[in-house]
Amino acid sequence: MGMSVALDGDARQAAAVKLGEEQALVRKAQAGDRLAFEDLVRRYDRDVLRLALNLVHRPEDARDVYQEGFLRAYRNLHRFRFECSFYTWLYRIVTNVALDHLRRRTSHREEQAPAPKETEGVAQDFFDRQPELRASANPEKSLLGHEVGQQIERAMKRLSPRERVVFEMKHYQGLRLRAIGDLLGTSEETVKNSLFRATRKLRESLDGIR
């Protein structure tokens, strides 16, 4: 018990130090220190890219969301007033960029165009040509995994942009419903409803897989 309290205290202390360092970096970046901003980028860009990739799915779109998100943060850094963590502020920006992207894509009906298959090959994106490490050991498993992946992708496309964001934030970014509500500028109850709808749609689409 005593050990647990001590560990909790150490963890809090470490978190406080980390927060202080982050705030110092943000202040430097606000003063025009480009290296400080790049340091902040390095801290969070993997999470940002994962979020973007799972929201928009296409690597090239994820790259656009990543870049636009960080550029917006850079341009608006002087407006950040430390009322929330930099991480929350950055996520809010990236989420909004991704939502804009998804809505634009939905309105342009880009998703109706068939995505080029890997076997068609000629016009593949650079990132599509990168080796898939996870499935390389077993070709049969690889094929099965590929089919499951496609089904999941189709199921995800049935979700609205907001449902997709809520599902991603909850299950893959590990955020609480209240935090998601803060990020999206809505209530916890609305987020809960979106999550419920998203889960139901996915269950309906993927019920026969296992």
Added chain:
Amino acid sequence: MPNSSCTEWQPLLMLSAAGEELETAEHDRLSAHLAECPSCSESLEREKELLALLAENHAEPDAALLASCRAGLTDALDREEEGGWLRRAFGSLLPANWLSPRPAWSAAVLLLIGFSVGVLAPRLLRHPENLKAPGNPNAQVAAVNDSDSAQNNPADSSDPNPLANLARSPIDLRTADVAGISVLPSDGEDDSPRVELQLRSQQPVTLSGTVNNDDVKDVLLGVLRNGERFCPDVRLDAVDLLRARNNDPDVRAALCHTVRSDRNAAVRLKALEALDGTEPEDIVQQTLLSALVDDDNPGVRVEAINELRELAANGRVSSDDGHMLSVLRDRMQKDPNTYIRLQSAQVIRELGPREKF
């Protein structure tokens, strides 16, 4: 699948599978239900399996994609910095950039700006001549040396032109203020009374001389032209003193301006009286007619009709002036003051034969 009676448990099952979102009471309630309901237990397991399946297939960015994104962002930031210094320099001047982070200071600054605009704008709008260059002779009304009080008082000087030796630096009536006007007895050489003007500038200045002196005249004209800046007593004194020069075109114009625009009825009345005996120029006649029609104060209108009657009696008004006749007929019928209605009729009679109207 859960029973239809278990539908109400679905949101709690979903939250339970999501983890860490159930309150203790909800968790206990759900646990109790799951212990009795195999259908919901199975449903919870399927929910967890679904999430596990999705987690297995959750895309993780590979190193190449991340490296590419970082390189692209570095290039974009370089471009942003190249083209951005100008935007940042001017962007910092944009109100949104300095107002939003400091709401209290922003409110104070906005209040100050609003107050300044509220005070200055009506003044500038009412008197567009104030916008003219400082060299504008209408605004540069006096020239005095204000460095030494002995020099400032030309009465103590042996110079025959008491103001000439004071003409060192101009005083602008937009910044100087006339604190008071004192009328002194004539010194015998000139019938005109001597005037002493106390000017409030950066340093107090006293200016004295007769009204025939152009510097004194200019200060007094400045008082009338910028009437809203001076108290009624000062304006009354200025009108009274300028009456001695009412045939001067500048003085006449200033008196007419005062009749039309001064807020104080006594000053307007005094200015009308000061116009009495001037050359019957069109501007004077139009000012009298304007006062007769527009002035709210019956005393001012009475003075206006009296002077018009005097002009008509002396044959100094043309009987062919259609505008004047229409104004007089209007006043004869509509003016609420009986004396003015009667006098208007009298002026009409004096202007010509009855049948003409």
